[in-house]
Amino acid sequence: MASPGSPVVELVFGRWTSHVLWTLANHGRMRFGELREHISAVTPKVLTQRLRQLERDGFISRAYHPEMPPRVEYECTPLAISLRPIFTQIVEWSDAHLDDVREARRQFDGGVAADQL
């Protein structure tokens, strides 16, 4: 039986990765600038890195339109779409159990200090 320490975690749950995928999945085709706005606080360098990686791994497609000014659009491939059940389940788990984590921390920390998730 494979382990969830499997490559998938690295492929999909690296920094920014799931965020990009989720955004693209919900908005459909998006331009570079749009992604930047939606994924607040990501710098263009890092966003580009993640986009290239996701493209290489087959999760997104990149369409370059040689106009002036240039226009580039990114879109989820079917492979990325196939991740949806996983994302959905993660969101459901969050809604159901995130408070439990907060409470566990409060207990562990001695009931006092902060609990920034």
Place this chain on the structure above:
Amino acid sequence: MASPGSPVVELVFGRWTSHVLWTLANHGRMRFGELREHISAVTPKVLTQRLRQLERDGFISRAYHPEMPPRVEYECTPLAISLRPIFTQIVEWSDAHLDDVREARRQFDGGVAADQL
């Protein structure tokens, strides 16, 4: 709707984390040394860090037996068990689509170079 850029990713899919959780879920109660063996290549320092974090977040419990030599046992809490559907789905996705990723890379890289996942 929450995003999978949500805290869950950090909680569960950090380095080693899912691996530890998965191992504990499958073997039940385990000692520190057993975990070290099963999670090959993790150093005691880092393993301890992850175990503490998981304990703080309520995913595992730690039982210290003051014997000689000392014995410590870790175990999944119900909260960790509740992650199972997610892990299961990840494993299923791996089996179904990991080859697609490999193929996508081959394409992207020009059909030649390696494809270490």
Place this chain on the structure above:
DNA sequence: CCGTATCCCTTAGGATACTG
């Protein structure tokens, strides 16, 4: 046996500025 204590070092990622 189950960790801590140090030290070191890579490397991902941020800030900033610039170009086709």
Place this chain on the structure above:
DNA sequence: CAGTATCCTAAGGGATACGG
């Protein structure tokens, strides 16, 4: 507009050795 090019830092790990 959509990225590159550079520089920089800080933080997470790894190796190693020791302690209760």
